[in-house]
Amino acid sequence: MARVSQEHLDARRRQILDGAARCFARNGFHGTSMQDVLKEVGLSAGAVYRYFSGKEDIIAAITEETFAVIRGAFEEAARMTPPPTPDALLSRVLGGVLSGQVHGLERRIFAALVVQLWSETLRDERLAALLDEGYAIMRVAWGKLVDAYRAAGILSSDVPGDHVARTMIATAQGFIVQEALFGDVRPEVLENGLCGLMSITPQKIS
Template sequence: MARVSQEHLDARRRQILVGAAHCFARNGFHGTSMQDVLKEVGLSAGAVYRYFAGKEELIAAIADEAFSSIRRAFEEAAELIPPPTPDVLLGRVLRGVFEGQVYGMERRTCAALIVQVWAETMRNDRLAKTLDDGFIGMREAWATLVEAYRAAGLMHSDVPADDVARTLIATAQGFLAQEALFGGAEPHVLENGLRGLMSMGPQKIS
């Protein structure tokens, strides 16, 4: 019997995740059955259950993959000298999310899926743990970036790095929620808004 390559296994797992993500975005987690996922990906139950035991594992894998992708972007940015400023970096990350680099979805559909994941954590302890781990990882990645900003002379050292990290994460989360709820949350709007805030300084008194 021919041995199945790791590349083939990875591609099949990816196929299942992409199909499940589209089902969840379209119908919600509770409105999607495993049978819906099987139909979406065009695979047998045995082929899918080889990778995932059920919906909860699929949801957790989707959340974990999204966090890993975003965290890598932050970690790579921290290695640049000088690191990209928050407006540039957050714009780049949101473009990666909105342009469907993770699941090939339209911008608002992708944002809606992310918001659904957040909501699901309120009732799903396993997913809450995945989200919590991802949040901690993103805070650590941003804190590393803050230290890089300080080393490059771009940021003062009088504010705790974690405070800056949580504020910037909240900014990105807010834009994702705006896109999911209202649409029109273009990454360049976030970039311009942050750039405007970053330009503020002491007022000159005439």
């Protein structure tokens, strides 16, 4: 019997993940059954269970992959020299991630899937651990960006770097939530808004 190539195995796994993601994006995790996934991908139960033990295993794989896509985009931007300022960086990275049609989904549908993944971590310890790991890595990456901003003389040293990192991550999350809820959240709006906020001169409160 001829051996199945790794390329074939990878393609079949990709087929399952993309099909399941479409189902989850349409009907939610709890509104989607394994039968729905099997119908979507056009495979037998045996073929799917060769790769995943069940729906929870598929959800975990999609979660890990989706977080990795977002995290990887920021880590790549952090390696740029000199690094782009936060307004340009967030606009570039999030615009690229959402327009990249991850899992073959349109940007608003993909954003909705990300929000569902976040909410699912509140009830699933396995997914929560994946999110915690990704969040910690993102904070480290942003911390390096903060160091680069300070070295370039464009950021003062009186604000803890981790505070800046967490605020920028929250901004990115808010952008994704807005896209999921309302759609048509253009990257240039985010960039212009952040640029405007960054230009405000701090006022002392007497």
